[in-house]
C-alpha cells in the first residue's frame with residue numbers, strides 16, 4: 001500500500017527531513033522517493049526539493065507542506081495558538097529559512113557533500129571564508145536560548161522541526177561540530193531534541209547511532 005505522505009526529494013536533504021519529521025509527528029506513514037533537485041523528474045517550479053503528495057494534493061514549499069500536514073492530520077499540535085508564541089515560532093522559522101540555511105548550506109554543507117559524495121577536493125577556502133559568519137550565527141542562537149529560551153522555550157513546535165535538521169547537518173561536519181560544542185545552550189537543546197521519536201525515526205543514514 002502506498003504511504004500516506006510521498007516525499008520527492010534527495011535522501012540527505014535538510015528540507016526532506018523536515019517533512020519526514022512532520023509526518024512522523026502526525027503519525028502518518030511516509031516514504032521518500034529519491035528525486036534530484038534540478039532533475040526533469042522534479043516538479044518544483046524553482047528546482048528545489050521536496051515536492052510532496054498527500055491527500056490527493058501536490059504541495060511544495062516546506063512551510064506550507066508542514067503546516068498542512070500539522071493542520072490536517074495533527075490538530076495543529078506543532079503550532080502554538082497563543083499569538084505571541086506563534087510570532088516567536090514564525091520568526092525562528094523565517095530566520096532558519098532566510099539566514100541560517102543559506103549560510104550553512106553554501107558555506108559548509110555543500111563543500112563537504114561535494115567532497116564526500118562527488119569526490120571533489122574539499123573547498124577549504126570557501127569553508128574558511130564562511131566560518132566567521134557561521135560562528136556568529138551559532139553564537140546568536142546560543143545567546144537567544146540563554147536569554148529567553150528562544151524557539152525552545154515552549155513545547156516542541158515547527159521551529160524545532162525546521163531548526164534541528166539544519167543544525168544537525170552543521171554538527172556532523174568537523175568545523176560545525178566544533179562550533180556547536182562551544183555553544184552550551186544550543187548543544188543542550190540538540191541533545192534533548194535528538195532523543196525525540198520523530199527525530200530518531202528520521203535519522204540520516206550517515207548519522208552515527
Ligand SMILES: N[C@@H](CCC(=O)N[C@@H](CS)C(=O)NCC(=O)O)C(=O)O
Nearest residue numbers: 013014015037048049050061062063
Ligand atoms: N524554499 C524551499 C527550500 C528547499 C531547499 O532549498 N531544498 C534544498 C535541499 S535541502 C534544495 O532543493 N537544494 C537544491 C538547489 O538549491 O539547487 C522549501 O521551503 O521547501
